[in-house]
Amino acid sequence: MWPARTESETVTCVACGTHTDRELAREYDKYGNRWEREGKEFEHFCRSCHDELCHHARTELEELLVEIDAGECSRLEFLSRYVATVEDRYGPLEER
Template identity: 60%
Template sequence: MWLSRTHTETVTCLACGEQVSRSKAREYDKHGDRWDRDDKSFEHLCKSCYDGLCHYPRDELEGLLVELEAGEATRERFLSSYLETVEERYGTLEEES
């Protein structure tokens, strides 16, 4: 029986930079579809960084970021337009008690 490469491969967590064995890491797909493996390469997160992620669906997020010129607009302009656009499209976020 062949040894799996996941037992010996080391990957780097994209969030904190820690190097961990592949078997102790989680796959990350920025498109939110880690199950469709055709022609994909994945980045990885250590378990503690993965646990800290928001696991809610992020449909439309990439398009919204492009539309609002994330990375191009000033921080203040981007955050202001992001909050305004999200409230217009999805309503206000109410905190849970």
């Protein structure tokens, strides 16, 4: 029999950087399928950041972010690349 766990694991929220107990965090799989667990390392959100997320489908989003090197350039450069790529693929952005 395994000994009881006396110390909980701490994880860091990828949105705000807060450290929280793993049991209180929300698991995030950037590939969109948290049920297939083999060989994956999951990221985590604290509850308040998770509640603020948009829970709509994000088809093609992760691939687009990798393609435009999100996180590797300035915010202004990222936004410029994002808008240009989205307009290229899906047409002009307009409010509905």
